[in-house]
Amino acid sequence: MSGETIATMQWRALDRDGEDKCRLARLGAGWMLVGHARFRDGTGWAALDYVVRTDGDWRTTSADISGEYGGGAVGWRLLRDPTGTWQLNDTAQPQLDGAEDVDLGFTPATNLMPLRRLPEVGRLSTRAAWLRLPGPQVGILTQSYTRERGGLVAYEARESGYRTHLAVDAQGFVTTYPGLWEAAS
Template sequence: MQTVATLLWRRLDAPGHDACRLDRNDVAWQVDGAAVFRHRDGRIAQLHYRVRCDRHWHTQWGTVRGWLGGTPIDLSVAHGAKGWTLNEQPVPDLSHCVDLDLGFTPATNLLQLRRLHLAEGESAEVPAAWLDVGDGSLGLLEQRYERLPGGRYGYAAPRFDYRAELGVDADGFVHDYPGLWVAEAPAAG
């Protein structure tokens, strides 16, 4: 794999950081990262994640390992011809989802944005298989993206009553996730 981009985010609604790397080869893209943060329930989290997509940005699998408070986390998600699985157990009602969204990091918004490749003024409904590390579940996350001028996207996730304009960098990573995450400035030199 060859590294394409790296990014460091700072969490805005609670203490935390997330570092991520995007890699590629001839047949796949891979997002690899680590997040440390205070979870919405107050527990401290330390999570390593990896998501693999085919060359067309269709999620193939993802893993999350680490801990949340005193609870070890070891989750494996796969997407294939028979649908989605979580730790090798089938998850029904997600077969229409193409993307995996890890609920604790802004890194996986990249998958939808790269796959959709929306032109300015275009929008799309983008349901995703959403991994909640707090309860170890995989469920549906309805999302909507609209490409705006100036590297911005209108974004809505009704499940969380969240609407915002996301700033996106040239690699497709969200660098400004209002109220939740912001990219740290790159190091000089």
């Protein structure tokens, strides 16, 4: 399951104590993100490991999250079958049907998938299976990405009302997520 490493990224949180680091690897005909997020929120310290798998077109096929959160062990698995139907820990999630991506609300790593599909000139709209904490809570997050000059991408998440400009590197990783994350040196 290790795959050939293509790139790595590390961020530090700007809105709380925390860090995140991940590795992008080629895995068969698709891709895999393997990451480790450590942060403090209202429940205390969290240590979450995640593995996100995509097909060759950068659409999420599964996401596994495990570790410690809210004072206890957690283990969540989001799975999208070829018809676009989602499950969380083997329980159908019809509200997520048709989502192409996963957005793990505790890391900037999962912006990579839509950013890799974003054309050099233009815009991409997508629906993500949005996993938020505490919970987990899962729902749809409708996102739009518009490439601008200077490595910037205008980003909007409809359901949260969030809008910003993301700085993005050549691999497609966010390097600056204003007020939330920045790449660590």
